[in-house]
Amino acid sequence: MQHKQVKPRVWAIGGGKGGIGKSVISINLGVALARKGHRCVLVDADLGGANLHTMAGIPNPGKSLRELFTKDAGNLSDVLIPTGINNLGLISGAHALLDIANPKHLLKQKIIRQLFTLDADVVLLDLSAGSSFNVLDFFLAAHEPITVVVPTPTSIENAYHFLKAAFYRRLKTAIAEAEVGHLVDQAKEQKVALGIRTPREFLQHLAETSPEAGAAVSEKMAVFRPKLIVNQVRRPEEIALGTKMSTACRGYFGVEMNFLGGIYNDDKVVLSIQTRKPAMKAYPQSSFANEINDIMANLLANKVEGGRV
Amino acid sequence: MSDPFETLGVKPGASVLEAERAYKSLKELYSEDSLATYSLLDPEQRRKLLDSLDLAFSRIAASIGQRHKTTTAIPQARVEPEIVEPKIEDAPMPDPEQHPGAYLRWLRQRAGISLKDISERTKLSVARLEDIELERLDRLPVPVYLQGYIAEYARCLKIDEPRRLIDNYLKQLPRK
Numbered sequence: 001m002q003h004k005q006v007k008p009r010v011w012a013i014g015g016g017k018g019g020i021g022k023s024v025i026s027i028n029l030g031v032a033l034a035r036k037g038h039r040c041v042l043v044d045a046d047l048g049g050a051n052l053h054t055m056a057g058i059p060n061p062g063k064s065l066r067e068l069f070t071k072d073a074g075n076l077s078d079v080l081i082p083t084g085i086n087n088l089g090l091i092s093g094a095h096a097l098l099d100i101a102n103p104k105h106l107l108k109q110k111i112i113r114q115l116f117t118l119d120a121d122v123v124l125l126d127l128s129a130g131s132s133f134n135v136l137d138f139f140l141a142a143h144e145p146i147t148v149v150v151p152t153p154t155s156i157e158n159a160y161h162f163l164k165a166a167f168y169r170r171l172k173t174a175i176a177e178a179e180v181g182h183l184v185d186q187a188k189e190q191k192v193a194l195g196i197r198t199p200r201e202f203l204q205h206l207a208e209t210s211p212e213a214g215a216a217v218s219e220k221m222a223v224f225r226p227k228l229i230v231n232q233v234r235r236p237e238e239i240a241l242g243t244k245m246s247t248a249c250r251g252y253f254g255v256e257m258n259f260l261g262g263i264y265n266d267d268k269v270v271l272s273i274q275t276r277k278p279a280m281k282a283y284p285q286s287s288f289a290n291e292i293n294d295i296m297a298n299l300l301a302n303k304v305e306g307g308r309v
Numbered sequence: 310m311s312d313p314f315e316t317l318g319v320k321p322g323a324s325v326l327e328a329e330r331a332y333k334s335l336k337e338l339y340s341e342d343s344l345a346t347y348s349l350l351d352p353e354q355r356r357k358l359l360d361s362l363d364l365a366f367s368r369i370a371a372s373i374g375q376r377h378k379t380t381t382a383i384p385q386a387r388v389e390p391e392i393v394e395p396k397i398e399d400a401p402m403p404d405p406e407q408h409p410g411a412y413l414r415w416l417r418q419r420a421g422i423s424l425k426d427i428s429e430r431t432k433l434s435v436a437r438l439e440d441i442e443l444e445r446l447d448r449l450p451v452p453v454y455l456q457g458y459i460a461e462y463a464r465c466l467k468i469d470e471p472r473r474l475i476d477n478y479l480k481q482l483p484r485k
Binding site: 151153156157160161195197198204241244245247248250251252 | 311318335338339343344345346347348349350351353354357358
């Protein structure tokens with residue numbers, strides 16, 4: 001292996017709801033990257049519900065994030081294990097007990113910092129369901145925060161809830177960093193009177209009333225560029241949900257949300273989980289594999305956007 | 310006031326056709342039964358967004374319609390954001406029998422009332438009112454609704470006998 005220490009790009013897969021295929025997408029994107037020669041580390045950040053190791057066919061990972069919480073390991077790189085696939089490593093979340101599913105703030109910050117120092121081209125985070133601060137902080141730290149949605153009302157509702165939570169958490173940080181809290185408070189007071197209903201209108205209003213604060217906050221918010229994958233598609237017209245949601249996000253948040261692509265429902269994927277072999281590896285010629293490859297290519301084409309908070 | 314082209318997500322100076330396509334697809338996106346937005350917006354947010362689309366499209370449509378009258382070629386230049394309706398005090402009265410929509414428009418403009426005012430009073434969208442005025446027959450709703458809309462509009466203009474106008478209008482519709 002050539003020895004070049006580069007800073008990895010961090011991709012995070014979230015979406016608010018459970019059972020929408022975050023882990024399947026994570027592991028298969030990981031395999032796709034590895035097959036193309038990109039060194040990739042998968043991180044199972046689904047603490048309390050980790051199962052990437054099982055999908056990768058590793059019944060009992062010797063080391064996992066647990067060792068960081070119990071202080072048996074000092075660094076993230078100490079718990080990195082091979083997957084048997086060239087170029088693909090795993091940091092498992094196995095055996096992470098419920099009480100450490102909510103790590104202390106300092107430990108969380110340390111883990112997030114270390115993600116960006118791993119020796120890899122891409123670090124791929126598989127996040128938990130839900131919109132807790134722990135999930136959001138990993139999501140927002142990533143260069144590529146990716147939301148997965150399936151074409152059902154419940155999943156869409158959770159995805160928007162997740163995106164709203166992420167947006168407001170990011171906004172709060174942006175306001176604090178720009179040190180414009182007092183001006184934002186003024187704008188908030190006028191919010192009701194002026195009938196401001198959406199985050200986008202609020203930012204426009206802030207830009208009009210205090211141009212300086214507006215510019216500072218907008219600049220910080222501009223790096224928040226979530227991406228979208230529509231998974232478990234059954235009918236071709238359901239793919240359109242991706243573009244529609246991304247248009248709706250522009251109207252609502254004033255934020256561009258790139259639609260990365262759709263993934264059709266495929267029995268081979270279910271079979272691949274049962275046999276504990278990633279579909280990307282077992283069926284590299286399938287249309288599922290093509291869809292994953294397209295999404296990977298879209299993500300690799302992105303080099304500048306996003307970034308650490 | 311935000312740029313109507315930006316509101317519809319089209320390039321500045323886009324053709325009315327492009328604007329219309331964008332307008333229609335956004336109306337659908339923000340409709341109440343749209344899977345993609347129903348859990349994003351509360352009713353008030355939805356109403357505001359829909360209103361802003363109506364306004365944006367009517368401004369684009371009105372500005373382009375206006376240029377058609379004054380120039381022969383379709384204008385390429387960026388359309389002015391603020392649209393002032395032409396003074397038509399001297400314009401001849403359209404025949405209410407033949408052009409009931411144009412007649413409504415004429416009455417309204419003579420009274421110096423904007424489409425937006427009518428829209429606020431009738432709760433009909435500006436785009437809908439414009440369809441009625443310009444007699445865009447293919448875009449109008451079925452007669453049973455159309456009658457009600459025209460009656461509302463006529464009431465705003467204090468037309469004494471809206472029934473005749475409605476009948477005239479319905480005569481314009483293609484027979485089934």
